[in-house]
Amino acid sequence: MCRLFAITSEEPLSPMIAIDALNVMKEGHDGSGVGLFMRDLAGPFEDMKDAPVLSGIFTESGLRRLDRHMMDIGFMTKFKMSIKVAKTPPAGVPKRAIYLIRAYELPEEWDQYGQEKIYEKLVETRLQLRRMGEEENDMIVFSFWPDVIMIKEIGDPMAVAKHLQLDRKDLRARIIMAQGRQNTNYAINLYACHPFFLRGFSTMTNGENTAFVPIKEYLSSRGYPGYMGYQSDSEVFTHILHYMHKKLRLGLESYKHIITPLQDDDLEKHPDGDFLRYLKRCCRKLIIDGPNCVIGCIPDHTLFMVQDRKKLRPGVVGGRPGMFAFSSEICGLDASIEDRDKSKDFQPMYLDMAVVGPDRQEVKICRQTQPLHHLH
Amino acid sequence: MPSNAAITPSTLSVKDFAWQILWNKEKCTLCGQCTAVCPVHAIELGVFRKRVVETSLNLSEKSSAFYKVYNGIRQRTDPAYACIGCATCTMVCPNDAIIPMKTDETDKLKFHVNRGGTPRSRGGRRNVSEGILDQIKFIRISMLTDPALDAGRHEFELRTLLGRVLAPEEQLKALQTNGWIPPVREIYPLIIGAMSFGALSPPMWEGLQMGVAYLNEELKMPVRMCTGEGGCPPRLLRSRFLKYVILQIASGYFGWDEIIHAIPEMKVDPCAIEIKYGQGAKPGDGGLLMWYKVNELIAAIRGVPAGVSLPSPPTHQTKYSIEESVAKMIQSMYMAWGFRVPVYPKISGTSTAMAVLNNLSRNPYAAGLTIDGEDGGTGAAYNVSMNHMGHPIATNIRDAYTTLCAIGMQNEIPLFAGGGIGKNGNLAANAAALIMLGASGVHIGKYIMQAAAGCVGSESDRCNVCNIGQCPKGITSQDPRLYRRLDMEKVAERVVDVYLSFDTELKKIVAPLGRSTSLPIGMSDALGISDHAAAQRLAIKYVV
Structure with a gap:
């Protein structure tokens, strides 16, 4: 089983807090890999919030190809964070040439574009790099987005973190999501490692989505280039989140109504029952069939946790104003935010979505049976 | 001698x-x-x-x-x-x-x-017992990472949609702008397919209707039944039970005078209108009720003289192109009920089914497509039509579903499959296989006759005299001396038995696959077959 941990904090934190939390939950995962997502960055990235940051793993020749390509299309390197690793990686971690975290200046010709267009161009650029990397097997690209860093690697999370020296002082973020295992249901591939990222949206998941194939087919047929990959069944959660926000223009509170809609009796009683019934019908192909616990982050820095209808996966949220964490297990919460009111820890059940907004002041519980706030 | x-x-x-x-x-x-x-x-x-x-x-x-x-x-x-x-x-x-x-x-x-x-004509279906559906296995068994579910105690959402479902973007726009939203019915995925009042005896037809009503009213299972092309008894047209009925219109338009005149007096709308363009058992042939069965009651409901054979033309005579046959007729039928009732065509399995489907995809009113495969049954047809004409249902449904996936409309035009489902008794397994190949639900005819009334017809050319009204069980006869053998109350009881046991078996299939939140339409990764060519053709796993 995967173990998940996510934290949002007013004060920037080292990713080690998440690695430590995964470590205390080690009994629950096999330590076969780690995926990290960092947003609302501090340190050197604090002053370049608009500059897209490229995160990935490159071979020497891959890096040369990257540089040529990025120059060709007009990107200039603005800042790079060098990760120096020992020549011999720890047991279970592959030898890599370059772990890249690099911020770019946007091409000058993009000045003419509006913000939305720039975001779409960034998605295109990342997909292009991914395709190039897959052709020569020399680049793996996790994200290319302003104020976002992603790191993924095979191996024990703590060993990988030490190897990559993730405790360095200049690597700090106010939102961190971490996951502690390589996927087991499909071939091992870093593109199958959670968290997944698409155009500002990121999710990671515990459990297996048994409705994966029809959902994948549906998303693939939406005509959006970012709906690709699908090395993991969990990738669809990120894409559904994106589809809901960007294509359907619905808010986060609709997410659970799309992936695990209410059943008839509850819809009858719901004040927005008519709307929700139509939503359920038209988004029928996006209904997941867990067991799944999903933790995600949207561009406005909101962090959330949602359980599927079966609620067969663990998940807890707790913290104090200014700092909240989502964790697969309570021991992960204890390891990261000890000084909290534990009586307020909350384990979302099959109707709940727990949300911590950008202000980080409280955990809001959206229960599916409650009225919707913003009807579209 | x-x-x-x-x-x-x-x-x-x-x-x-x-x-x-x-x-x-x-x-x-x-x-x-x-x-x-x-x-x-x-x-x-x-x-x-x-x-x-x-x-x-x-x-x-x-x-x-x-x-x-x-x-x-x-x-x-x-x-x-x-x-x-x-x-x-x-x-x-x-x-x-x-x-x-x-x-x-x-x-x-x-x-x-x-x-x-x-040449010989008869009732029944193709006399071939084997079929690809029985060879399909459900191989994606949930183990540990996604625990298998308890079929007996878990909650299951197994209903399906009949009706044109708008794309999510269009649906939200229609809600915002108060636009027209096509009618959609949430129904049970096992439908009693088109068998007319006339093809079936009064106790059989009424027994089915009573069973369906009980399932809906007492057991809350939204089961639907199609009338076939034989009209609908006037009392049913004016009752609240009409909502459980799919009215069929076919090329003979039998009974439609009565139906149209009853519209102002209908208490509820019918579930849907099925326009029959073809039938799997005798593709390219029209319906046929032979004179033996056209007694005064049947003749009155159909609006025809008694004692004459009633062959429907092979095609709708007033139409000459697919645009006319499908688009105009669908729209006319919508108009008759104020755009509140889904209207969909039924065709026989054919290699040209994708042309029909593509046409429907461009028609915003098409509420679905039913494809009836070569193993479908009939009350009367030439032996050669039954045995040698037609298209297997599995590839037709699979192709239709993948065609819809390619154009991104797989949630918008529900596909229903008919023809030989459960012909060897494996109803739930056959239905689940077709659903996972892409069908939104299945139609049964012969199976319900066998299970609910004891029809003795089999795939070894047994009995098969439905055409001449001599059914020894009284299922397809209009002779009171024969049909009094059938107790409609008992038929209704058996219909309920069939649906309850089907429901349990369907859960016993989907639960180990880890599915409970929605009907696993198109879950092709769950299917496997030991025939390599079939696996490739259906894009499912080859397993030995």
């Missing part, structure tokens, strides 16, 4: 027949019930002459031989009276003294069933 008698080309012996009557003289009570009940008069009272040799123990007396006469059952050898193997004789025999047995070779009767130049 004396050894020197003239023989004609069609002189056959009992051995040449498909079914031979085995009769046991020792057990027979000569009650005569078997001969009375035989629907085709294949057996008659026989008077047999037998030579008996009597030898005496007393050597002085001469042994003698003499003739005795005894009475019994004789099987007729005129091809017109060939035994159909229905075994009604066996059913009525008080002493189990008689039973028809299938011949051990290809019968010679086949070559003589066209006397007078008329």
Whole structure:
């Protein structure tokens, strides 16, 4: 089983807090890999919030190809964070040439574009790099987005973190999501490692989505280039989140109504029952069939946790104003935010979505049976 | 037959027949019930002459031989009276003294069933027992990472949608702008397919309706039943139970005068309107109710004279192109009910099904597509149509679903599959396989006749006399002397039994796959087959 941990904090934190939390939950995962997502960055990235940051793993020749390509299309390197690793990686971690975290200046010709267009161009650029990397097997690209860093690697999370020296002082973020295992249901591939990222949206998941194939087919047929990959069944959660926000223009509170809609009796009683019934019908192909616990982050820095209808996966949220964490297990919460009111820890059940907004002041519980706030 | 008698080309012996009557003289009570009940008069009272040799123990007396006469059952050898193997004789025999047995070779009767130049016509379906659906296995069993579910205690959402579902973007726009949203019904994915009042006897038809009503009203299972092309009894048209009924219109328009006139008096809308363009059992043929079955009641409901055969044309005569046949007719039917009732076409399985589907994808009113495969049944058709015409359902449904995926409309036009589902008794497995290949639900006809009323028809050319109204069980007869054998209350009970057991079996299939939140339409990763070519063709896993 995967173990998940996510934290949002007013004060920037080292990713080690998440690695430590995964470590205390080690009994629950096999330590076969780690995926990290960092947003609302501090340190050197604090002053370049608009500059897209490229995160990935490159071979020497891959890096040369990257540089040529990025120059060709007009990107200039603005800042790079060098990760120096020992020549011999720890047991279970592959030898890599370059772990890249690099911020770019946007091409000058993009000045003419509006913000939305720039975001779409960034998605295109990342997909292009991914395709190039897959052709020569020399680049793996996790994200290319302003104020976002992603790191993924095979191996024990703590060993990988030490190897990559993730405790360095200049690597700090106010939102961190971490996951502690390589996927087991499909071939091992870093593109199958959670968290997944698409155009500002990121999710990671515990459990297996048994409705994966029809959902994948549906998303693939939406005509959006970012709906690709699908090395993991969990990738669809990120894409559904994106589809809901960007294509359907619905808010986060609709997410659970799309992936695990209410059943008839509850819809009858719901004040927005008519709307929700139509939503359920038209988004029928996006209904997941867990067991799944999903933790995600949207561009406005909101962090959330949602359980599927079966609620067969663990998940807890707790913290104090200014700092909240989502964790697969309570021991992960204890390891990261000890000084909290534990009586307020909350384990979302099959109707709940727990949300911590950008202000980080409280955990809001959206229960599916409650009225919707913003009807579209 | 004396050894020197003239023989004609069609002189056959009992051995040449498909079914031979085995009769046991020792057990027979000569009650005569078997001969009375035989629907085709294949057996008659026989008077047999037998030579008996009597030898005496007393050597002085001469042994003698003499003739005795005894009475019994004789099987007729005129091809017109060939035994159909229905075994009604066996059913009525008080002493189990008689039973028809299938011949051990290809019968010679086949070559003589066209006397007078008329080829054989019959009811039933293609006489082929095997099929690809029974070979499909469900292989994606949830283990540990996604625990299998408890079929008995978990909650399951197994309903499906019938009706045009808008794309999410269009749906939200329609809600915002108060635009037209096509009617959509949430129904149970096992539908009782089109069998007309006329093809079926009154107790059979009413028994089905009663069973469907019970399932809806008492058990909250939204089961629907299609009328077939035979109209609908006036009382049902004006009752609140009409909402459980899919009204069918086909090329003969039988009964539609009555239906149209009842519209102002309808308390509720029907579930949907099915426009029949084709039928899997006799693709390219119209419907047919032979004169034997057109009594005054049937004639009145259909709006025709009694005692004449009622063949529907093979196509809708007023239409000449797909745009007209489909688009205009769909729109007209929508208009009749104020755009509140879904209207969808039903076609027979065919290699040209994708052309119809593509046309529907461009028609914003098309509420779905039902495809009826080659294994579908019928009340009356030429033998050659049933046995040799048509397209298997599995590839047709799979192609239709992948076509919809390619154009991104797989949630918008629901596909329903019919034709031979459960023909070997594996109803839930066949239905689940088709759903995972891409169907939103399945239609059954023959299965429900077999399970709910004891139809004896099988894939070995047994009985199959639905066409002449001689159904020994009274299922497809309009003769009160025959259909009084069928108790409609019991039919209704069996319908409920069938649906409850199907529901349990369907859960026993989807639960181990880890599915409970929605019907697993298109979950092709769950399917496997040990036939490599079939696996490739259906894009499912090849497993051995």
